[in-house]
Amino acid sequence: MTTDPPLPPNRAAHKRPGRKLGPISQNVGPTHHAWLTPVRTAYLCSGLTLRELSVRVxxxxxxxxxxLRGTGLYPRWEIVLSLATELKIPDWPLHRLWRQAAFEAHKSREWTARSGEQALTTSHTAPPLDLKAFRELMENHYVRYAQCFLNDxxxxxxxxxxxxxxxxxWNEALASSDARHFAWWVFRTTVMAxxxxxxxxxELAEAAFDTVALQALTSQTERLQQITESIMLFKAISRLPAHQLDVMVxxxxxxITPRASSSLMGVPLATVxxxxxxxxxxxxxxxxxRNRTEGNPA
Structure with missing residues (x-):
């Protein structure tokens, strides 16, 4: 069962009358889940009941x-936009995620156009300056990590x-104990989905064909042997606990250096x-x- 992440300490969910909102459906696709989660969080922090919000939208x-649970038909954009307006959610990134999730749900381009895509009336706005600076610091490292699991x-x-x-x-990230750690959790969840x-x-086997060790070899026999060894290593890495897997990747x-890895994940250097x-x-x-056994004679 999918649950919502903890709310920021200064935005605790208000107690509201009526039935509690159920969890997000397990059938929701990764990008749909990505935009639905912050919408739910904004609703839970708003103090509105479902009935009050339903009247407003x-x-x-x-x-x-x-x-809000991701059940039923995939929602039309003008409905999602009305929610974003009431809950004060930036509509530009929400629209990009909504559109991508529509395609993942096998909606056609014609459907997205008919579903009120023209309702995006605001111009292409820029993200907050501190988020833009954060992206400039982290993006290349994020790309290198994701490359180990996904195609281009x-x-x-x-x-x-x-x-x-x-x-x-972003407000949740800033309100958390460490924005870098919050961002890493969002990034890792997105990659693993x-x-x-x-x-x-x-699965890490794709990364075997892009290792430094493999690129340094010229003999086809050596390359095949290195591929085999790399695949065995990556399968072993994939079975590590999540935090150890991330560090090894x-x-x-x-x-990436230990200090840079520490900064990237928002954890102490000693932990890395x-x-x-x-x-x-x-x-x-x-x-x-075998070597471990031979090195420890009875």
Whole structure:
């Protein structure tokens, strides 16, 4: 069951009469989920009841409940825009995510046009200056991490979605204990939603063909051997706990320094170094069990 993230401490949900809003449907696609979550958060922080909000946006309470849970038909843009207006959500990033999610829901371009796309009356506005500066600092590192899991198109979409979501939720990020950590959580969630999980773990095998070690080899035999070894290593990495996996991907596959990894994820440098040590020991035990046994005679 999908649940909402914790609300910022200064924007706790108001107690409201009536039935509690149910969770987001498990059938909701990744981009639909991406824009629906901040809309729900804004509603939960607004103090409005479903009935009050339904009057303001001119939508039946039952239909509004369906929209906020991601059930029923995919919503038309003019309805989503009316919600954004009432809940004071930036409409430009919301529209981009809404449009992409419509295509993921197999809606045609004609449908998006007929569904009130022209209702986007505001011009293309710029994100907050501090978010723009944050993007300039983080984007290249985000791209390198996402490249280890996704193809080029999916990688670029995941990174763009991340910054659109952050634009929608920037006040939450700033109100959190560390905006970098909040942003990393948004980014990682976005990447993992698009990453194949064939055995329940994120697939890393694609990255085997873009490693520095592989590029340095010229012999076809050597390259095939390195590919095999890389795939084994990446499968082992994919089974690590999430925080250790992230550190190993950043450190060993992306070549990012411990200090930069710490800043990127918004965690202490000591945590990065500890996670890397623990992960390295786990990987050694998985990939070199014979050497480990021989090194510890009875």
């Amino acid at each position: 001119n939508l039946a309470t039952s239909k509004l409940s369906e929209l 198109d999916q990688r670029d979409t995941a990174v763009q979605d991340t910054f659109d979501i952050l634009w929608l939720r 698009r990453t194949p999980h064939p055995d329940g773990h994120p 950043l450190r060993r596959l992306c070549g 170094r500890s996670d890397e040590r623990h992960a390295a020991r786990v990987l050694e035990s998985l990939l070199c069990p």
